[in-house]
Amino acid sequence: MSSILTHRLFWPVVMLLVLFAINLVAFPGFFVIEVKDGHLFGSLVDIVRNGAPTLIIAVGMTLVIATRGIDLSVGAICAISGAVACSILLGSPNPGSVGTVVTAVVVAVVISLVLGVWNGFLVAVFGVQPIIATLILMTAGRGVAMLITEGQILTVNSPPFKVIGSGFLFGIPVAVLIAALIFTAAAVLTRRTALGMLIESVGINPEASRQAGVRSRGLLFTVYTFSALCAAIAGLVLTSNQTAADANNTGLFIELDAILAVVIGGTSLAGGRYSLAGTLVGALVIQTLVTTVYTVGIPPIATMVFKAAVVTAVCLLQSPTTNAVIASWRKPIAARFRKATV
Numbered sequence: 001m002s003s004i005l006t007h008r009l010f011w012p013v014v015m016l017l018v019l020f021a022i023n024l025v026a027f028p029g030f031f032v033i034e035v036k037d038g039h040l041f042g043s044l045v046d047i048v049r050n051g052a053p054t055l056i057i058a059v060g061m062t063l064v065i066a067t068r069g070i071d072l073s074v075g076a077i078c079a080i081s082g083a084v085a086c087s088i089l090l091g092s093p094n095p096g097s098v099g100t101v102v103t104a105v106v107v108a109v110v111i112s113l114v115l116g117v118w119n120g121f122l123v124a125v126f127g128v129q130p131i132i133a134t135l136i137l138m139t140a141g142r143g144v145a146m147l148i149t150e151g152q153i154l155t156v157n158s159p160p161f162k163v164i165g166s167g168f169l170f171g172i173p174v175a176v177l178i179a180a181l182i183f184t185a186a187a188v189l190t191r192r193t194a195l196g197m198l199i200e201s202v203g204i205n206p207e208a209s210r211q212a213g214v215r216s217r218g219l220l221f222t223v224y225t226f227s228a229l230c231a232a233i234a235g236l237v238l239t240s241n242q243t244a245a246d247a248n249n250t251g252l253f254i255e256l257d258a259i260l261a262v263v264i265g266g267t268s269l270a271g272g273r274y275s276l277a278g279t280l281v282g283a284l285v286i287q288t289l290v291t292t293v294y295t296v297g298i299p300p301i302a303t304m305v306f307k308a309a310v311v312t313a314v315c316l317l318q319s320p321t322t323n324a325v326i327a328s329w330r331k332p333i334a335a336r337f338r339k340a341t342v
Contacts, residue, residue, distance in 0.1 A: 008266030011317040012281045015264075015310065019288045026295045039168045043291065051287030052179035053078075053234040055280065057254060058261040059186050060230030062279045063223040065262055066203045068271030069130035071224065073119060074258060076141025077112050077231035078251025082239030083148040084108040086156050095158040104161070109232045115141070116228025120221035138255070145247035154245040165241030175237045182230060187276050199223065203271030257286050264314050285314070 023030045023043065033042035057074050064071045088104035089095040115137060122133035167174040190196030201209040202216045210216055234254070239245050263269065264285055265278025289310055293303050316322055 008275060009278055009281055011314055012264050012266070012278065012285060015314050015317075016281060016285050016288060019285065019292050019310075023288070023292055023295045026297075030295075035171065038171055040171050040173075045173065047284065047287050047291055048176050049173040050290070051283050052173070052175040053237050053251075054254060054257045054261060054286055055179045055283040056182050056230050056234040056237070057227075058258040058279045058283050059183055059276065060223075060227035061255075061258045062262050062265075062267055062274050062276055063186070063190070063199060064130070064227050065259075065267055065269060066199050066271060066274040067220060067223055068203050068206070069123060069220070069223070070259070070269075071119065071134045071227045071231075072131065072255050073115070073134040073137035073141055074227060074231035074234075075251035075253065075255045076138050076145065077115055077228050078235030078238060078254060079145035079245075079247050080115070080141055080148065081108040081112050081232040081235035082245040082250050083145040083154065083247055084111055085161070085236055086154040086239060086245035087148055089156045089158050089161060090154055095156060096160065098160050101158060101160040105164075105236060108236060109229065112228045112232030112235075113225055116225035116231075117221065119228065120224035123224065124217040124220035142247060145245075145250075149245055149247045151247075156243055156245075158243075161240055162243055163240070165237045165239070175241070178233060178237065182233065183276065183280065186226075190276070200272055200274070203274075258283075260311055261286050264311065285310075 020030070027043065030043045033040055033044060035041070057078075061071055061074065085104040085108040088107060089100060092100045092104075094100055119134055119137060122128040122136070123130050163174055164178070165175055169177055190199065198209075198214055198219055201212070201214055202219050206216055231251070235251055238250055242250070261282035262274075262279050264282035265275050265280070267274040267278060286307075289307050290303075292298075293300075293306060298306055
């Protein structure tokens, strides 16, 4: 029992269940999942589908944070990715062609990878602090997206492109399948190979890792490039769902939601050990919070306050001080219970 209470995922899972309970009370059909026209529909499906972009970015953010880094540029990369894809589609004589959509997606992803390499170059080669290195692109990236869209909202009419964000495959939202694929790939590569251990070693002690022969520069390039890849894919999902590229609003503040999801999941911002499963739970908590706001009827102006309160509660419950207090309370209770049973 004590091991369960001290597990890093205990309180995030408890908070997720509490949010589910609140939604169930406010909306009795919260857990109902229906099949309409061969597609799954329901509140839980909406939570998973709408939370897919946050989860995708949070997976990349988890690996960056595990190396003692941070990536504040993912929201801007989302906007750039969507802007590039939509500009190519609008400039094509046949935007509904699958070939055109594939070209737009590939070009958007390649450009985003270049931006990720740039972040890794600043951090790994020049030794710029990650928060500063990615803040540069966070600031400039929105401007780049504005230049690509010429300050306009680019609306596209391309059914194949729309499938990415709002389509279904075998009844499951495509966005969910994309998020599941990225999550599974990251989990396999980092937990079934030595890559995860090397990332943790760099995050725990970069100097000791370097002396042990670990090529930290290559790892930093890898994690920042992967983070940019995740941001590009999330940007395509968001843009596809909106059928428009909005340089100002696409991916706005999503970097904060991703960081919160990682922290709620138990990954330390100090680097080192991380939990992709925790990130998954954290992303679900963040998205369920948004759903709860509308279900309960909390005014939109208080949404951020409500989110901050819940996140603060989870983080406080996860802190070592709180765990120590709970342990000190649990010991006398357990002792009295043993005496009573004897």
